[in-house]
Amino acid sequence: MHETDVLIAGAGPAGLLLAAELALAGVRTTVVERLRERPHCRGFNLNSRSLDLLARRGLAEGLVAEGHQVPHAPVTGLPGPLLLADAATDHPFSLGIPQTRVEEVLEARAIELGAEILRGHELRTFTQSPDGVSATIHNGQTFEARYLVGCDGGRSTVRKQTGIGFPGVDARWFPLLGDVECELPYGVSAGPDGRSVYVIPRPGYVRIIVREDDPPADKYTPVPLDRLQAQVDAVLGRHVELRAPRWLTRFGDAARLASRYREGRVLLAGDAAHIHPPAGAIGVNVALDDAFNLGWKLAATVHGTAPNGLLDTYHDERHAAGERILANTRAQVALAEDDEAPLADLMRRVAAHPAGNRALAEIITGLDACYEPGGHPWLGRLAPDVPLRVDEVETHLAALLRSGRPVLVDFSGSFADWSPSVEVIAAGSSTSDLSAVLLRPDGHVAWAGAPGCGDEGLADAVHRWVGKVPRSLAVSGGGRVT
Template sequence: MDASVIVVGAGPAGLVLAGELRLAGADVIVLDRLRERTGQSRGIGFTIRTAEILDQRGLLSRFGEIQTGPAGHFGGLPVDLTVLGAPHEAARTVPQSQTEAVLEGWARELGADILRDHEVTGLTEDERGVSVTVRGAERALRARYVVGCDGGRSTVRRLAGFDFPGTPATTELLLADIRGIDLEPKMTADPSAGGLVMVAPLPGGTTRIIAAERGAPPVRRTGPPDFSEVADVYKRLTDTDISTAEPVWVSAFTDTARQAARYRRGRILLAGDAAHVHLPAGGQGMNTSVQDSVNLGWKLGAVVRGTAPDTLLDTYHDERHPVGRKLLSDTRAQSLLILGGEEVAPVREVLGELLEHSQVARHFAARVSGLDIRYDVGGGTNPLLGARLPELSLLRQGQRITSTALLRSGRGILLDLSDNATLRHRADPWTDRVDVVTARVLRTDGEGPHAGTSAALVRPDGHVAWAAPGSLHDLPTALGRWFGPAR
């Protein structure tokens, strides 16, 4: 074997997966067909949950000063994110080029082997592994598993024969990052307007423009549109001439919505845009891709390391496929709200009224921020089960620490909040994979989903797999399910 895992694609999903695999002790090769990173801005922000995940791995500080905000939107309707009380806000102006640079540096530091100018042309799976043919290489590369993180036009998905059902494009949106012109930030998605206009500032004096005329059919393209086409559409919609601006990057995208029927076929798996494509409404695509890889990485690492059975990989599809399905539903709904005509005006009006109610506002805030994701981890009534562990301020051996910092190693954590020796004894056969941490919560208001919780088993992705009060007899079962047989 050349590596335990070969990851195809060095975008955010592939780079995060490479880093997670290295944290889990698996050797990994990343193959990318491009000679170098594109440097294109593409996705330009993080949801609250992605910001939390980056912080869990100590990566958020590597981005330096970033602009964050307390507001989101659903189909152009404002959503107040402060109702969630999360320690992070959504990041709005982080270009994907910076994200990829940070993630690649991290993956290389951990020992990932990233090979550029390596285009995959063939896959052959057998009972021991997968052979990967690379254009121009003298021989195929071998790995026990292959993960396709190679985008919406995924070669891995095509070669491995994954079904990719969904709906074709019905309209096209034009995008341009420009310099040399001052424009006020805005988003116009009112049904009475001629279409969608979005203006957002980016670092370095760059401004992003997205423009789409309502009802504009998709165009079959072999390359990006000319900037003059974007400027013409923008002028028709706003009566403002931007044709003298300097285009930095120009692209077009559609409302195609497709999802792989399965995320795993034997030794080949999909993550990120290779598994799901959709209208990039609300910037959720890259964030979902990163979260796919964080869910998969520790599981695949445990399998190739031999501490967990191969069946653990099935939970990747079971947990992330519903998230992707909801993502497609959300983005299709937002497409109708943003690009629909007068017929959607009543829907926007009703939804706007509903968002004034606190429970509805909180529901949508959690939805667009990624904080509503909950996995089926087994029985129990604790509200933390299956959800991500909210950041807790802890006192451990006289020192303050956060629950987020405890996850930096990428290992599981058994958080003992009541100094329970019996609890710790039951976890002893798994301490080669799970850190047992005795601490107390530095919080006096007694509020939040953690209130009354005396212990929690936290997976490496930050989701709670077991919590007390509850039967201690269930703890070994949970440890075995998520971390493999006892030592």
């Protein structure tokens, strides 16, 4: 029997970032991954939102140095790019980088921080009680944990066995995908009857995407090279040799969202919680976003320091985000399929307008995430990485979150007595008009102090996001009890 605090099923982007976040917070974490080796690379981009989040732990810089920057966000169904230059982000670009490389970096960090990653371990069954979860893997070994998180992909065993519904719409099409070598130029190659083959550059090979004329009833039927070859030749009306296949598969446009992200001691993150059309190349990014939201909340819950209801805010915040992602990826597909329709025309006009272009870029990348609408423009949003001066040293806001703990950044020098209820960092800033700002560990703003308003509302925010507020700072009837 193997004992741990949190058992994670699945070592994809969601499972690995979650493991790193939990380990950073000192939570005993074990990841069981079915596969012995990392599979062939599926995704190839980190968007601005992911880079902003990873920067809060010092993880973005190395990836940015390795990847290829593109100044726009991927989108389907619009004729031009969505520019990121004016978007609300510290990283106004998409980063071309293999998903497998991102996973390697996250895995190394998780292991360095003390997480255990067991490959070749497939979770088969589990039961949960009020005290914990008992899981069994393929060889009969059992794992006892306080919480189980299903990061085990779209066909999640954890989701199915928990009985969590996965409502949504079935796929209507399953294009063929082949990572191969061939002489086709990058971009769209049209055939004589208007059908097309899409050719996307990849390191040392190309990714071919083509609609299948006669797809099998079971979309998981293996795709042999001669099937892809025949379809490409049929669409182009000529033979173009495909060589050296690395990966041959089908993908679909199904859109489904788990009805609950938490059931007792079992949680879901990443593709286990949502699947959607590939529009906007968002999958890895949403998986990271879920994990980043869940990690600190689950860690505080395991440590017994979490405020009441903190763990449930994971469902509240990320299920709502999942709904928006399903809606906007489906909308992109609808635009692509209906490009002569009035709605597509309207959206093209919106995208051609600088403000509309920016709004669409922020929606599609998730940069518009706001968990607490209203009040100061920073409230509920990821605080921008503004330059700061702390202890006479030039630094920046994201650097204050490296430890993964909540922080009260004190711009006015009048919040020192909130320590040790929350870590207070006195900082000078020439860009912020606030007296102080309470940052959750994920960098989202839990409270923003307007100048002249003292600490009104701060006790509630600390109570809600950090934990118990000492009596000396507790608010009673709008005033402070001292």
